[in-house]
Amino acid sequence: MKRKRSYSRTTRHALSILGSMIRIGRTERNMTAQELADRAGISRTTLHNIEKGAPGPEIGTVFEVAHLVGVPLFDADDRVVALQEARLREKLTLMPQAVRPVTQEVDDDF
Numbered sequence: 762m763k764r765k766r767s768y769s770r771t772t773r774h775a776l777s778i779l780g781s782m783i784r785i786g787r788t789e790r791n792m793t794a795q796e797l798a799d800r801a802g803i804s805r806t807t808l809h810n811i812e813k814g815a816p817g818p819e820i821g822t823v824f825e826v827a828h829l830v831g832v833p834l835f836d837a838d839d840r841v842v843a844l845q846e847a848r849l850r851e852k853l854t855l856m857p858q859a860v861r862p863v864t865q866e867v868d869d870d871f
Contacts, residue, residue: 768816777814779827784812786830801826 764852768776774786788799803822812824827834837844 764814772816773814776816779823779832780812780814782832783823783827783830786827786832787812790830792830797826797829800829 787794792800794805794808794812798805801808801822801827803818807818807822808826811823824834836845
């Protein structure tokens with residue numbers, strides 16, 4: 762039996778807000794749910810789940826749908842996005858490749 766995953770209140774709110782923004786963007790562009798679903802290559806049910814803020818749809822799909830209706834996810838300027846990506850890659854290069862739990866030394870000095 763598959764265990765239902767729980768999400769934090771912050772995550773649920775963010776999903777709900779993004780879903781509402783997508784629905785508003787679709788409506789402002791006078792697109793039906795079926796038209797947007799067809800453009801995104803997804804089912805109407807998946808689009809409905811995205812718009813209601815369900816956590817199930819893949820993040821790439823959600824981002825693509827947001828893009829199609831003009832919901833800005835990051836800065837719209839490609840140069841700014843490229844600069845952010847470069848900074849993040851640089852930071853990741855400086856960070857350790859893996860994080861391991863700290864082990865305590867055994868104090869066996871009686």
